[in-house]
Amino acid sequence: MLYRILTFSLLMATWLIFSGLFDAFHVTLGILSAGFVTWISSDLLFENRTISLSTRLGQALRLAHYLLWLLWQVVLSNIDILKLALSPSGLQKVQPRIVKLQTSLKTDFEKFLLANSITLTPGTITIKILGNDYYVHAISENAANGLDGEMERRIAAIFANTKRGAS
Amino acid sequence: MGEYFELVAIVAGMVLLLLIAPPLYRIVIGPTAIDRIVAVNIVGTKTAVMLVVIGVAFERVDMFVDFALAYALLNFIGSLAAARYLHKTKPMGGTAEPLDGEDAKASMNP
Amino acid sequence: MKWFGLIATAFTGILLLSAVGDFARFGDPHSPANAGVGDRPSVSQYYITDTYADTKVPNIVTAVLADYRGYDTMFETVVIFAAGISIFAILRSLGGPVVPVSHPQAIDTSVDGDHQRIIIGTTCRLMIPVIQLFALYVVAHGHHSPGGGFQGGVILGASFILLALAKDLGTALGRFSEKRYLTLGCVGIMIYAGFGLLCQALERNLLDYEILHRIMPATDAVMARSHSMLGVEVGVAFTVTAIMFAIYSNLSSNGRLDHGL
Amino acid sequence: MIVPFDIIILIFLVITAVISLRVRDLLSATMILGVYSFLICLLWAEMGAVDVAFTEAAVGAGVSTVFMIATIYHTRRRSSD
Amino acid sequence: MIYDIVAVILIAAGIVFFLGAAVGLIRFPDFYTRMHAAGKGDTLSSLLVILGFAIHEFRHFDGSGDVIVFLKLLAICAFIMLTSPTSTHALMDAGYEDGIEPVIGEGGENALAETRKTRKKD
Amino acid sequence: MEFLKTSVIPHFNYWVYVILMMIGLHAMITKNNLIKKLVGMTIFQTAIILFYVSIGVKSGSTIPILEHHHDDHAEVAAADAHHGEPAESDHDSDAVNPDHFANPLPHVLMLTAIVVGVSTLGVALAVSQSIFKDFGSLEEDEILEKIKQGGAAIDD
Numbered sequence: 001m002l003y004r005i006l007t008f009s010l011l012m013a014t015w016l017i018f019s020g021l022f023d024a025f026h027v028t029l030g031i032l033s034a035g036f037v038t039w040i041s042s043d044l045l046f047e048n049r050t051i052s053l054s055t056r057l058g059q060a061l062r063l064a065h066y067l068l069w070l071l072w073q074v075v076l077s078n079i080d081i082l083k084l085a086l087s088p089s090g091l092q093k094v095q096p097r098i099v100k101l102q103t104s105l106k107t108d109f110e111k112f113l114l115a116n117s118i119t120l121t122p123g124t125i126t127i128k129i130l131g132n133d134y135y136v137h138a139i140s141e142n143a144a145n146g147l148d149g150e151m152e153r154r155i156a157a158i159f160a161n162t163k164r165g166a167s
Numbered sequence: 168m169g170e171y172f173e174l175v176a177i178v179a180g181m182v183l184l185l186l187i188a189p190p191l192y193r194i195v196i197g198p199t200a201i202d203r204i205v206a207v208n209i210v211g212t213k214t215a216v217m218l219v220v221i222g223v224a225f226e227r228v229d230m231f232v233d234f235a236l237a238y239a240l241l242n243f244i245g246s247l248a249a250a251r252y253l254h255k256t257k258p259m260g261g262t263a264e265p266l267d268g269e270d271a272k273a274s275m276n277p
Numbered sequence: 278m279k280w281f282g283l284i285a286t287a288f289t290g291i292l293l294l295s296a297v298g299d300f301a302r303f304g305d306p307h308s309p310a311n312a313g314v315g316d317r318p319s320v321s322q323y324y325i326t327d328t329y330a331d332t333k334v335p336n337i338v339t340a341v342l343a344d345y346r347g348y349d350t351m352f353e354t355v356v357i358f359a360a361g362i363s364i365f366a367i368l369r370s371l372g373g374p375v376v377p378v379s380h381p382q383a384i385d386t387s388v389d390g391d392h393q394r395i396i397i398g399t400t401c402r403l404m405i406p407v408i409q410l411f412a413l414y415v416v417a418h419g420h421h422s423p424g425g426g427f428q429g430g431v432i433l434g435a436s437f438i439l440l441a442l443a444k445d446l447g448t449a450l451g452r453f454s455e456k457r458y459l460t461l462g463c464v465g466i467m468i469y470a471g472f473g474l475l476c477q478a479l480e481r482n483l484l485d486y487e488i489l490h491r492i493m494p495a496t497d498a499v500m501a502r503s504h505s506m507l508g509v510e511v512g513v514a515f516t517v518t519a520i521m522f523a524i525y526s527n528l529s530s531n532g533r534l535d536h537g538l
Numbered sequence: 539m540i541v542p543f544d545i546i547i548l549i550f551l552v553i554t555a556v557i558s559l560r561v562r563d564l565l566s567a568t569m570i571l572g573v574y575s576f577l578i579c580l581l582w583a584e585m586g587a588v589d590v591a592f593t594e595a596a597v598g599a600g601v602s603t604v605f606m607i608a609t610i611y612h613t614r615r616r617s618s619d
Numbered sequence: 620m621i622y623d624i625v626a627v628i629l630i631a632a633g634i635v636f637f638l639g640a641a642v643g644l645i646r647f648p649d650f651y652t653r654m655h656a657a658g659k660g661d662t663l664s665s666l667l668v669i670l671g672f673a674i675h676e677f678r679h680f681d682g683s684g685d686v687i688v689f690l691k692l693l694a695i696c697a698f699i700m701l702t703s704p705t706s707t708h709a710l711m712d713a714g715y716e717d718g719i720e721p722v723i724g725e726g727g728e729n730a731l732a733e734t735r736k737t738r739k740k741d
Numbered sequence: 742m743e744f745l746k747t748s749v750i751p752h753f754n755y756w757v758y759v760i761l762m763m764i765g766l767h768a769m770i771t772k773n774n775l776i777k778k779l780v781g782m783t784i785f786q787t788a789i790i791l792f793y794v795s796i797g798v799k800s801g802s803t804i805p806i807l808e809h810h811h812d813d814h815a816e817v818a819a820a821d822a823h824h825g826e827p828a829e830s831d832h833d834s835d836a837v838n839p840d841h842f843a844n845p846l847p848h849v850l851m852l853t854a855i856v857v858g859v860s861t862l863g864v865a866l867a868v869s870q871s872i873f874k875d876f877g878s879l880e881e882d883e884i885l886e887k888i889k890q891g892g893a894a895i896d897d
Binding site: 304336338339415423424425427428431432434435438442521524525528529531537538 | 539588589591592593596597600601604605607608609611612
């Protein structure tokens with residue numbers, strides 16, 4: 001029930017951003033729509049419902065902080081690609097390879113975050129996840145060496161205090 | 168001030184439109200089917216951006232932002248469907264034909 | 278055949294091109310279609326100048342679609358519904374034991390990994406509620422910004438299609454089963470026709486929404502038109518959602534609704 | 539209506555239409571038809587037909603490509619011409 | 620004024636990154652490396668261009684509509700950030716499943732090669 | 742050159758609509774594959790929609806959605822931002838100048854056509870699947886050959 005209310009309020013906030021009309025009629029429509037979506041797909045937004053709300057809040061704050069760091073990594077990766085693509089000798093530096101990466105992350109969401117972060121950071125894209133092994137396509141040796149596990153540590157730190165409740 | 172930024176929008180839009188040409192080149196040449204799909208994905212993202220640009224040029228962004236949002240939300244359904252298709256069918260090495268005739272097919276799926 | 282096609286195409290093309298010169302210049306505000314002939318204004322000018330006074334709806338296209346030309350739109354919706362029903366009639370194999378027909382190409386040779394579930398599944402899990410909310414927003418705000426029943430319905434249908442693509446067809450059908458979507462399609466049409474018949478019951482013409490202010494609370498004759506348009510759009514959205522998902526589920530499973538793309 | 543956009547998009551449209559009909563691989567043809575739909579959505583937005591463009595955006599990006607891929611999955615991917 | 624300058628700088632940067640992605644799409648040797656250019660260049664550059672226009676919209680603060688448009692544009696950025704890596708990954712994986720052999724540079728290895736071999740034997 | 746200036750340039754859109762329509766028609770006549778024919782049909786259909794929308798375009802006009810009317814605050818801001826338009830048009834809707842808005846009628850006619858078009862595309866694809874079930878092919882000549890031999894399995 002708690003999670004239903006959380007879903008509903010998140011969706012309602014999204015509706016208010018979408019709508020921009022705050023008269024009674026449209027807000028009523030918003031409540032109806034958000035309620036409807038909560039009814040048909042509330043189980044989609046949050047999968048694990050055993051975590052308390054305060055830990056969720058802490059996770060969300062740390063996640064936002066992590067996303068800012070990730071944004072900076074995205075800028076770096078683009079400068080990387082730009083250098084490779086535009087410099088005349090760039091194609092010699094393209095030495096693609098597929099490397100295997102072991103991870104100790106447990107839950108699906110952490111793995112998802114790691115996979116997308118790998119995809120967004122310089123020179124690497126996740127191809128497959130088999131169990132705890134990530135198969136990563138790296139565009140050069142440099143990029144492959146960049147996968148030193150810092151990202152994994154950061155992600156593990158986000159969800160650090162929920163290991164008991166999660167899984 | 169408004170006209171000045173409108174000009175910026177039109178110039179940016181022209182450049183963005185002309186930058187659709189390289190993916191289009193990839194679509195025309197594209198050795199494999201999946202190269203073409205990648206190019207389609209790029210054009211889709213660019214379309215979402217272009218819609219915002221057109222909205223600024225019309226000075227009615229509040230109307231155009233809605234379907235830029237629709238594109239951002241729906242764009243990956245097409246690529247996802249193509250990816251699912253390629254997942255579920257025989258590996259073809261990117262082409263519609265088996266690689267070297269029946270022998271290759273037999274060796275792949277004995 | 279090739280030469281015949283080329284000749285026919287060229288002939289038709291030349292015929293059409295010879296008429297192109299008679300059209301008004303592209304973008305001419307005073308062409309007959311835009312400004313009427315002589316001193317008689319065209320109907321589109323009436324729509325632009327008088328819609329807001331008539332219906333209090335800023336989006337002229339929505340107003341014309343759902344109010345002035347509501348009769349047209351009602352049967353467009355019926356056409357969509359009929360398309361859904363005919364696909365059902367063509368493809369759906371009902372009754373009897375399900376014979377496992379071998380798909381011509383369908384051999385799942387993929388390495389069984391978790392990436393499908395983890396990456397695509399999680400993204401779709403996060404996206405689908407937002408897409409559904411956005412679709413409802415599009416339906417509800419058709420009066421003030423582009424959008425309306427058709428667009429919202431297609432987006433809502435696409436969200437279920439996305440669910441079917443991310444997990445499998447069974448998951449999507451578990452939420453939105455065949456019985457439900459056929460019912461929803463009928464309900465949409467009935468909502469639309471119901472608004473029309475309600476007007477007739479109050480002794481006005483079919484789909485003449487003005488009279489509905491008698492039964493709607495706190496509305497006058499103008500706002501009644503605006504609110505009835507919203508109701509009609511909701512009906513359209515229901516039908517379009519149902520039929521889009523019906524088409525997808527039948528096409529992707531070849532009418533057997535067992536496992537799709 | 540912004541004339542330079544108009545001309546560029548129309549040229550691209552003709553190119554994509556021809557290419558989508560010339561490819562032998564039906565999956566590619568379908569995806570290129572998706573590009574065609576994106577471009578025509580841009581064209582209508584630029585001509586001021588916002589509602590039409592929105593419909594085309596929802597239909598072209600969301601459903602029509604998926605329908606065609608579903609059919610190709612159950613039939614055959616290769617075309618003889 | 621300062622907002623406008625920032626906006627124009629962001630848009631210009633976005634266009635430069637788009638250019639990088641486009642050139643990479645043409646020049647890179649195989650599908651996998653092209654995917655690097657396409658997937659990353661596109662994400663950041665659309666983000667930057669949309670952010671530039673968002674800042675332009677944010678500038679005149681008097682009406683409520685503009686803040687809403689600003690927030691909506693930020694929402695577009697968020698959704699592109701979420702969907703773009705996913706579709707990149709999906710296409711990459713689909714390409715591998717379709718049997719396209721990656722070009723391996725000198726000194727590199729293909730860690731996925733054995734999984735493909737075992738599948739062929741099945 | 743004179744022809745180009747007087748006949749092609751002012752009617753550029755109409756020329757392209759004819760070209761697109763002929764591409765679609767040619768595909769529908771000569772292509773052998775049924776899916777290819779459907780691709781041609783889609784192109785043909787969009788060409789017609791392009792024709793209709795082109796008719797409704799007015800140069801210098803904006804989209805057919807009136808400015809904000811719901812609150813006075815935004816209305817003033819909108820009137821300030823849109824210097825090209827007389828400010829009183831926002832207050833008095835009788836003073837809306839039709840030349841400032843694109844013609845909404847073609848948009849209405851074509852909006853439903855797109856969604857109906859995708860539904861009919863769905864029906865056509867369903868028929869193709871059904872044909873493939875019966876004949877095992879989507880090529881027109883192979884299907885005709887099988888019909889001539891009478892070897893089509895009517896029941897599957």
